[in-house]
Amino acid sequence: MKLRDLTGQDILGNDAAIEPAVAALEVTGVALDSRAVTPGDLFFALAGSKTDGARFIDAAIAAGAVAVVGDHAPEACKVPFIAVANPRRALALAAARFFPSQPATIAAVTGTSGKTSVAAFTRQIWERLGHASASIGTIGLVSPKRTVYGSLTTPDPIALHRQLDEIARDGVTHLAFEASSHGLDQYRLDGVRVSAGGFTNLSRDHMDYHPTVAHYLGAKLRLFRELVAPGGAAVISADHDCSAEAIEAAKVRGLRVMAVGRNGDGAGEGIRLTDATVEAFTQKLTVQHRGKGYAIRLPLVGEFQIENALVSAGLAIGTGSDAAKVFASLEHLEGAKGRLERVGERNGAPIFIDYAHKPDALVKALQALRPYAKRRLVVVFGAGGDRDVGKRPIMGEIAADNADGVIITDDNPRSEKPEAIRAAILATAKGAREIGDRAAAIRTAIDELQDGDALLIAGKGHETGQIVGSEVLPFSDHEAVAAALASRIA
Numbered sequence: 001m002k003l004r005d006l007t008g009q010d011i012l013g014n015d016a017a018i019e020p021a022v023a024a025l026e027v028t029g030v031a032l033d034s035r036a037v038t039p040g041d042l043f044f045a046l047a048g049s050k051t052d053g054a055r056f057i058d059a060a061i062a063a064g065a066v067a068v069v070g071d072h073a074p075e076a077c078k079v080p081f082i083a084v085a086n087p088r089r090a091l092a093l094a095a096a097r098f099f100p101s102q103p104a105t106i107a108a109v110t111g112t113s114g115k116t117s118v119a120a121f122t123r124q125i126w127e128r129l130g131h132a133s134a135s136i137g138t139i140g141l142v143s144p145k146r147t148v149y150g151s152l153t154t155p156d157p158i159a160l161h162r163q164l165d166e167i168a169r170d171g172v173t174h175l176a177f178e179a180s181s182h183g184l185d186q187y188r189l190d191g192v193r194v195s196a197g198g199f200t201n202l203s204r205d206h207m208d209y210h211p212t213v214a215h216y217l218g219a220k221l222r223l224f225r226e227l228v229a230p231g232g233a234a235v236i237s238a239d240h241d242c243s244a245e246a247i248e249a250a251k252v253r254g255l256r257v258m259a260v261g262r263n264g265d266g267a268g269e270g271i272r273l274t275d276a277t278v279e280a281f282t283q284k285l286t287v288q289h290r291g292k293g294y295a296i297r298l299p300l301v302g303e304f305q306i307e308n309a310l311v312s313a314g315l316a317i318g319t320g321s322d323a324a325k326v327f328a329s330l331e332h333l334e335g336a337k338g339r340l341e342r343v344g345e346r347n348g349a350p351i352f353i354d355y356a357h358k359p360d361a362l363v364k365a366l367q368a369l370r371p372y373a374k375r376r377l378v379v380v381f382g383a384g385g386d387r388d389v390g391k392r393p394i395m396g397e398i399a400a401d402n403a404d405g406v407i408i409t410d411d412n413p414r415s416e417k418p419e420a421i422r423a424a425i426l427a428t429a430k431g432a433r434e435i436g437d438r439a440a441a442i443r444t445a446i447d448e449l450q451d452g453d454a455l456l457i458a459g460k461g462h463e464t465g466q467i468v469g470s471e472v473l474p475f476s477d478h479e480a481v482a483a484a485l486a487s488r489i490a
């Protein structure tokens, strides 16, 4: 591929004038990290949160980079340097050129909570309707031919576009993926041909990264303002304070707005939830779409899963699937791993693993489990290190207010002192106990369960490791529960 194919005016903007000899350079790859450069690559020097990629230009050239793209030229550069106003966006668009195939139908979902669930549900709906379907997000890539564990919710643009190209060539026609606020803010998903965008909700999260809530919402709304293709669908949960702003952003772009939820547009394109009742571990729903009523038995615990299911249904309908078939398929949904997942019971008390690691999710998870606790509702949780410190006391208070027994333990301490993280939560979690060792905390909570209790183990969901310092130690809440239950039986 020639450099000009990756750096057209549409990618670089009008201020980038490239000499013909440079434009004709042969480029064999794109790279955003000097340590990953291979000979023939075009290196993108990105200013980041920890360091500046411009510091690694010489290292990239030494590794074989044939040209460099960045926003400010270094004093001396041994290979052609192309200056652009927005190197991150240029990288994503170049990556889309380099990895050109994409599934024909792509839905992206954003929102503080529910993205992983919506991506998984949308994939399952399409699958049931006979489409070769995949999802990409926090739990990695799930597709018919390959399943790859992921580390970021929205992968970096090179990894993302490479995966899109691979799955499209595998025959995947339908993809649902998660658009995190970091991903949107860092232009990781630019260049993806998004047919429909979904928006679940907005609550406190990532205040270590976004300077204000408005900035956080603004990042999420990039999905509608800039990324969903013209004429595409915007499926928006209508039951939140920010719903009107999201709907407005989509309308301004001329997208097909589908408002879903209790305030959804049941007479028109959206989906209105008209009734919901809990029945054992399922929920009976009635919904309305284009004026027609549908009854659905959703096989999931947690009121919030209704929102996720309706956004998913909207994404499938908004990309052309038959409404009646879509609603029928909701009866077969399986929750994403570690999302209010019932993993066992002791003395008749159900044990749930959930990924609630932010305040709103913790409230919702505890409220969802209240009907299953005739006696005590117990929660075991902590908070991740090197992340928003402000959420810790808020989550402590939520646990104290919404549970009858609270054990504060470690999540992923990362570079922080685990006892300091626990102390910040304990400060507001009145009556809570402290057991730092997560396996021991889970064991203790399970040991104490009696008939009529319910246990929530929150924060790590599907995770298979615990990040302590820079090490990832093998750890899974699922395995810890299984071990605790086995030790009681033996």
Ligand SMILES: CC(=O)N[C@H]1[C@@H](OP(=O)(O)OP(=O)(O)OC[C@H]2O[C@@H](n3ccc(=O)[nH]c3=O)[C@H](O)[C@@H]2O)O[C@H](CO)[C@@H](O)[C@@H]1O[C@H](C)C(=O)N[C@@H](C)C(=O)N[C@H](CCC(=O)O)C(=O)O
Pocket: 032, 033, 034, 035, 045, 046, 047, 048, 049, 050, 051, 052, 053, 054, 056, 151, 152, 153, 154, 155, 156, 157, 180, 181, 182, 183, 186, 188
């Ligand atoms: C804070 C953040 O979002 N950082 C992301 C960002 O890195 P950065 O550009 O800020 O990195 P940096 O370390 O400052 O380095 C700047 C540049 O120098 C380059 N470099 C650096 C060192 C070197 O030797 N050579 C070199 O070229 C780096 O590759 C980078 O391009 O861009 C990188 C490439 O896309 C991401 O991998 C990286 O994610 C880090 C690993 C991360 O932990 N991100 C988390 C916070 C995140 O993105 N989470 C979201 C949300 C999850 C949720 O919703 O809860 C997600 O989508 O997962």
Ligand SMILES: Nc1ncnc2c1ncn2[C@@H]1O[C@H](COP(=O)(O)OP(=O)(O)OP(=O)(O)O)[C@@H](O)[C@H]1O
Pocket: 111, 112, 113, 114, 115, 116, 117, 118, 138, 153, 178, 200, 201, 304, 305, 307, 308, 336, 338, 339, 340, 354, 355, 356, 357, 360, 361, 362, 364, 365, 461
């Ligand atoms: N629609 C929702 N409203 C409120 N809370 C939710 C909703 N959906 C899920 N949750 C809570 O958030 C947790 C994470 O859900 P999920 O993984 O689907 O969201 P996510 O947006 O992908 O989160 P993350 O950004 O951490 O990857 C769940 O375990 C549950 O506690």
Ligand SMILES: N[C@H](CCC[C@H](N)C(=O)O)C(=O)O
Pocket: 153, 357, 383, 384, 385, 387, 411, 412, 459, 460, 463
């Ligand atoms: N994508 C989120 C996941 C947090 C999960 C929680 N277990 C923690 O470590 O804080 C993050 O990286 O901020």
Ligand SMILES: [Mg+2]
Pocket: 115, 116, 137, 138, 139, 153, 178
């Ligand atoms: Mg997720």
